[in-house]
Amino acid sequence: MxxxxxHELMGAGRVVAAHRPWPRVEVDRAVWQxxxxxxxxxxxxxxxLWAESQxxxxxxxxxxxxxxHQVVVLTLACPDGRFPSIGAVHPPALRLERAIQDLxxxxxxxxxxxxxxLDHGRWTVRHPMKPTASAAQPLLPYAFLPATGDGLxxxxxxxxxxxxxxxxxxxxTANGETVVRLEPRLGYVHRGLESLMQGAEVGHGAxxxxxxSGDSTVAYAIAFCKAAEAAAGIVVPPRxxxxxxxxxxxxxxxxxxxxxxxxxxxxxxxLLFMEFGVVRERVLRAARACFGHRLMMDFVVPxxxxxxxxxxxLIDLRSLRAYVAKQLKNxxxxxxxxxxxxxxxxGTGIVSxxxxxQYGAGGVVGRASGRTFDARRLPLQAPxxxxxxxxxxxxxxxxxxxxxVRIQEVEQSLNLLDQLLGDLPDGPVxxxxxxxxxxxxxxGVVEGFRGDVLAWLRLDHGRIARCHLRDxxxxxxxxxxxxxxxxxxxxxxxxxxxxxxxxxxxxx
Amino acid sequence: MTYxxxxxxxxxxxxxxxxxxxxxxxxxxxxxALKQLAASVNxxxxxxxxxxxxxxxxxxxxxNGCELEIHALNNAIYDLERFGxxxxxxxxxxxxLLVTGPxxxxxxxxxxxxxxxxxxxxxxxxxxxxxxxxxxxSGSYAVEGGIKGIIPVDLNIPGCPPTPxxxxxxxxxxxx
Numbered sequence: 042m043x044x045x046x047x048h049e050l051m052g053a054g055r056v057v058a059a060h061r062p063w064p065r066v067e068v069d070r071a072v073w074q075x076x077x078x079x080x081x082x083x084x085x086x087x088x089x090l091w092a093e094s095q096x097x098x099x100x101x102x103x104x105x106x107x108x109x110h111q112v113v114v115l116t117l118a119c120p121d122g123r124f125p126s127i128g129a130v131h132p133p134a135l136r137l138e139r140a141i142q143d144l145x146x147x148x149x150x151x152x153x154x155x156x157x158x159l160d161h162g163r164w165t166v167r168h169p170m171k172p173t174a175s176a177a178q179p180l181l182p183y184a185f186l187p188a189t190g191d192g193l194x195x196x197x198x199x200x201x202x203x204x205x206x207x208x209x210x211x212x213x214t215a216n217g218e219t220v221v222r223l224e225p226r227l228g229y230v231h232r233g234l235e236s237l238m239q240g241a242e243v244g245h246g247a248x249x250x251x252x253x254s255g256d257s258t259v260a261y262a263i264a265f266c267k268a269a270e271a272a273a274g275i276v277v278p279p280r281x282x283x284x285x286x287x288x289x290x291x292x293x294x295x296x297x298x299x300x301x302x303x304x305x306x307x308x309x310x311x312l313l314f315m316e317f318g319v320v321r322e323r324v325l326r327a328a329r330a331c332f333g334h335r336l337m338m339d340f341v342v343p344x345x346x347x348x349x350x351x352x353x354x355l356i357d358l359r360s361l362r363a364y365v366a367k368q369l370k371n372x373x374x375x376x377x378x379x380x381x382x383x384x385x386x387x388g389t390g391i392v393s394x395x396x397x398x399q400y401g402a403g404g405v406v407g408r409a410s411g412r413t414f415d416a417r418r419l420p421l422q423a424p425x426x427x428x429x430x431x432x433x434x435x436x437x438x439x440x441x442x443x444x445x446v447r448i449q450e451v452e453q454s455l456n457l458l459d460q461l462l463g464d465l466p467d468g469p470v471x472x473x474x475x476x477x478x479x480x481x482x483x484x485g486v487v488e489g490f491r492g493d494v495l496a497w498l499r500l501d502h503g504r505i506a507r508c509h510l511r512d513x514x515x516x517x518x519x520x521x522x523x524x525x526x527x528x529x530x531x532x533x534x535x536x537x538x539x540x541x542x543x544x545x546x547x548x549x
Numbered sequence: 550m551t552y553x554x555x556x557x558x559x560x561x562x563x564x565x566x567x568x569x570x571x572x573x574x575x576x577x578x579x580x581x582a583l584k585q586l587a588a589s590v591n592x593x594x595x596x597x598x599x600x601x602x603x604x605x606x607x608x609x610x611x612x613n614g615c616e617l618e619i620h621a622l623n624n625a626i627y628d629l630e631r632f633g634x635x636x637x638x639x640x641x642x643x644x645x646l647l648v649t650g651p652x653x654x655x656x657x658x659x660x661x662x663x664x665x666x667x668x669x670x671x672x673x674x675x676x677x678x679x680x681x682x683x684x685x686x687s688g689s690y691a692v693e694g695g696i697k698g699i700i701p702v703d704l705n706i707p708g709c710p711p712t713p714x715x716x717x718x719x720x721x722x723x724x725x
Contacts, residue, residue: 161654161655163654163655163657163658164654164690164691165654165690166690169690169691174690200656200659201607201640201659201663203638203639204638205606205608205616205619205620205636206608206616207608207611207613207616208608208609208610208656208659228655229610229653229655229656229659230608230610230611230650230653230655230656231610231653231655231691232610232651232653232686232689232691232692233686233689233690233691233692234686234689236689236690236691237685237686237688237689248685249685252612252614252685252709253612254612254613255611255612255613255614255615255616255617255710256613256614256617258612258614299617299620312558312561315624315625316561318621318623318624318625318626319571319624319625319626321621321624322621322624322626325621335618335712336614336617336618336710338614338709371557371560371561372561374557375557375558375561378554378555378556378557378558379554379558380554543613544613545610545611545612545613
């Protein structure tokens with residue numbers, strides 16, 4: 042049914058020819074609002090929402106039909122600088138629209154929450170993505186959403202936290218130990234990444250994309266390169282696709298192992314934290330031997346990958362695979378049989394299935410609460426269409442479920458390593474990626490360890506005219522607020538770590 | 550087979566007991582770091598160094614890459630604490646601020662306040678290319694372009710991100 046709705050929306054607009062691989066359709070306000078209504082009714086999923094500041098400015102809304110895995114981008118021109126708010130009827134779009142208002146100076150008509158989001162009143166310019174950015178103006182103090190009642194008190198936390206984590210501010214309202222409301226304030230890591238993209242060469246853009254969120258550098262670089270390659274019609278050689286997938290699965294294994302350990306640590310169970318830390322370290326060392334960098338930064342380049350791994354390092358990956366599989370089995374057994382640990386994780390920080398569907402929450406957060414979406418299952422995601430893998434999905438939606446989805450995803454990724462190494466095609470590892478003079482638009486989606494990363498790019502005569510990167514965390518952060526409600530303050534680090542949302546990828 | 554919930558844990562403890570620790574030998578101190586410290590830190594402050602130091606990490610707009618590698622210092626392989634270096638939760642308990650990121654405008658005040666909250670004598674280590682010069686983010690409207698000029702820097706550890714070994718070699722200079 043959702044497929045029919047997408048076709049109906051497409052039929053009501055003008056399809057843009059130079060947009061690949063999924064269609065983009067220019068629509069009017071009525072169709073835009075119709076799409077908002079479909080989002081509200083849960084017939085479509087919001088996959089991204091961003092703006093472009095050329096004359097006239099545009100807003101783009103990426104839509105996903107979950108059952109059929111169709112993706113369509115709707116575009117609305119806003120000659121008067123205004124567009125009907127999607128967030129007014131579909132809350133998952135709220136913060137995306139607040140960010141559009143901050144960066145582009147467009148107005149989302151009817152947006153119920155018009156507080157600035159990324160702009161903290163500290164930049165030298167206002168509306169920095171606008172071609173004629175105006176001078177900064179002082180902003181009103183940020184008004185956190187109220188919670189009133191007897192005995193309520195507020196706990197402000199951050200942006201500098203007690204642990205070694207990224208900066209963000211959390212405002213808790215609590216009644217004794219119990220959290221009544223949590224409201225995060227983000228934007229502290231906003232580096233202006235998308236403005237640095239504008240006018241940059243594609244190769245430089247890939248480096249910037251690889252630093253959107255350092256833990257997902259492979260996922261971001263692949264998403265960006267896919268968008269650029271689609272825009273320019275460049276075909277990536279099979280060996281490069283296989284090596285990219287190899288790097289992406291290693292990134293997933295390393296991060297999941299780190300996260301499983303860190304969740305246990307936040308439940309004060311240090312043994313598993315230390316053991317998983319050693320597993321992660323061994324994976325990163327293998328990554329360096331194979332791809333030249335522990336986090337595999339700058340390995341994925343437009344057209345393919347930067348270098349062909351040595352035969353020895355690929356053979357060593359097989360022994361790494363066996364080592365991780367063995368350790369995972371042993372350590373999982375400890376997790377599974379330690380009652381004091383499960384006492385902290387089972388039933389803690391529950392997110393409902395309705396919410397993950399409404400928000401289109403991807404990654405572990407979605408799959409631990411019954412949403413089956415995995416971007417590797419989308420069409421045109423080679424080499425995954427050649428590979429066998431399961432997408433583990435659980436229903437409980439608590440910290441424990443998020444641990445188990447991670448464990449099962451590592452098992453699946455280890456199987457994928459086997460398959461990728463087993464039939465690694467021969468041949469070149471990079472196409473002749475000459476973007477000079479090329480124009481077009483492309484979209485790339487990659488399943489990172491945190492969920493689906495979306496990159497959208499407009500190429501204009503070989504240069505990046507506009508690039509938008511959408512982190513999975515946009516649709517996960519709001520659910521953390523739901524997860525913590527009614528839990529005790531002391532369980533917040535545990536819930537937060539079980540989500541492990543990105544600050545840098547969200548703030549850009 | 551009888552159910553023995555403690556078996557897995559017992560096995561791992563026994564195995565680690567007989568195999569010995571994961572921890573690897575210390576890498577040599579970085580010469581470059583020693584030179585920098587000799588130039589930036591006066592003799593009185595230098596005498597205070599060389600003992601156990603408490604570190605407060607501040608992410609001033611990093612992509613999280615540097616944080617991942619700083620985290621790795623705490624794993625059993627690098628085991629930072631064996632050198633008397635440990636991470637603390639508050640700047641008020643810290644001797645050293647380990648700062649990452651190009652210093653976003655939105656984090657500048659938080660960084661300055663963290664610096665002021667750290668008691669003297671204190672040392673600042675800039676970790677990663679972004680913290681040293683702004684890295685790839687130089688020139689953005691949203692960043693200051695590194696720590697220098699915001700708070701005084703005593704030691705730079707370059708890299709994108711620096712590896713745990715590079716971090717360790719730099720930090721050991723604080724103890725030499």
